[in-house]
Amino acid sequence: MVEFCKICIMPNSRPRITFDKDGICNACNHSKDKEQINWELRKEEFLEILSNLKKIKNRNKLYDCVVPWSGGKDSSSIAHKLKFNFGLNPLLVTFSPLIPNEIGEHNRKIMSDLGFDTIFFKPKENISKLLSQRFFKERGNPKVAWDAGINSLPIKIAIEYKIPYVFYAEHGESEYGGLMLNKESLKRRDLREVIEHQIGDYPQNWVNEKISLKDLAPYVYPEKDEFNKFKVEALYFSYFFKWSMLENFEYIKKNVKKFKTIKDRTDGTFTNFDSLDDKIDNIYYYLQFVKFGFGRATRDSCRMIQNKQMTRDEAIQKAKKYDNEFPNTYFKDVLNFLEINQNQFDEIVNLHRNDEIWEIKNNVWNLKNTVYAQ
Numbered sequence: 001m002v003e004f005c006k007i008c009i010m011p012n013s014r015p016r017i018t019f020d021k022d023g024i025c026n027a028c029n030h031s032k033d034k035e036q037i038n039w040e041l042r043k044e045e046f047l048e049i050l051s052n053l054k055k056i057k058n059r060n061k062l063y064d065c066v067v068p069w070s071g072g073k074d075s076s077s078i079a080h081k082l083k084f085n086f087g088l089n090p091l092l093v094t095f096s097p098l099i100p101n102e103i104g105e106h107n108r109k110i111m112s113d114l115g116f117d118t119i120f121f122k123p124k125e126n127i128s129k130l131l132s133q134r135f136f137k138e139r140g141n142p143k144v145a146w147d148a149g150i151n152s153l154p155i156k157i158a159i160e161y162k163i164p165y166v167f168y169a170e171h172g173e174s175e176y177g178g179l180m181l182n183k184e185s186l187k188r189r190d191l192r193e194v195i196e197h198q199i200g201d202y203p204q205n206w207v208n209e210k211i212s213l214k215d216l217a218p219y220v221y222p223e224k225d226e227f228n229k230f231k232v233e234a235l236y237f238s239y240f241f242k243w244s245m246l247e248n249f250e251y252i253k254k255n256v257k258k259f260k261t262i263k264d265r266t267d268g269t270f271t272n273f274d275s276l277d278d279k280i281d282n283i284y285y286y287l288q289f290v291k292f293g294f295g296r297a298t299r300d301s302c303r304m305i306q307n308k309q310m311t312r313d314e315a316i317q318k319a320k321k322y323d324n325e326f327p328n329t330y331f332k333d334v335l336n337f338l339e340i341n342q343n344q345f346d347e348i349v350n351l352h353r354n355d356e357i358w359e360i361k362n363n364v365w366n367l368k369n370t371v372y373a374q
């Protein structure tokens, strides 16, 4: 039977999450650990890294770091802080969203207007579509290859341009409940952790009769000998500075005046500021609900409970109200992109419906067990 964390409301059906003997999830325990961290010391550690920049041989003297950048509040607030608070010249690298939208384009443009150099990389549309179709069917996740792309491209560019650091945003496995391979991976991006947990496979293995190895160039991670050309370190910003998606949003609202959000709120949740720049994201989160029984409102509210920005009771109400809302806003665009009709979509969705957590009554699927019925 599904259990819910006693502090946040995350169910234990979330992949790789663990609960302690008191029924508290590891994301909540991690957030308690964060209260003990001396963030001043972490900042000093960060400043030391910056002061070491000068000592790095053969490096690009014009760019200091790469920021993998969607144009959203998280990556934009990191880029903004690196430039304006720490005096660095970051190169912002975007791996094109699967289905770009106007909000993402707008937000990327205004950051460029503030004085950032950017690279927008668009992989072959036919291949990205084939991969998205395949993983939507096989794993109920149209973004598997895209995830590989955002992990590989910024590193390749950093090596190519001889830029010593890549600043990723947050370490998702510890922040949101997952499995850490080792403590060091809170600070340094551990490729094995990313491949095993996020992507689940090496992109080289995706070759088939329609997709060649060369087609997969944007997704394949650099080989060891490429790393030997120039040493790049991939670090998590969340190790050095306390991570909060709400505070990132507040920061961006204050410092990037023209930053756009969704007018009312995003489908399936109560927030209007998170994960806005790919039309396929709404479906991605909906499929998480189908596969694991937690929707986007649960996801958002757990993060806010852990940062003391919401109570558990409020979160329960949000989950009840929004979690099972169908993402209609970009649904037609997603069907067009995946080249399927509504029936085919429903069929695939139901293939991924976990019958340990769902039951059907009078042709309607219901969760067997919810946090609000307890």
Ligand SMILES: [Zn+2]
Pocket (backbone or CB within 6 Å): 005, 006, 007, 008, 009, 010, 024, 025, 026, 027, 028, 029
């Ligand atoms: Zn929890």
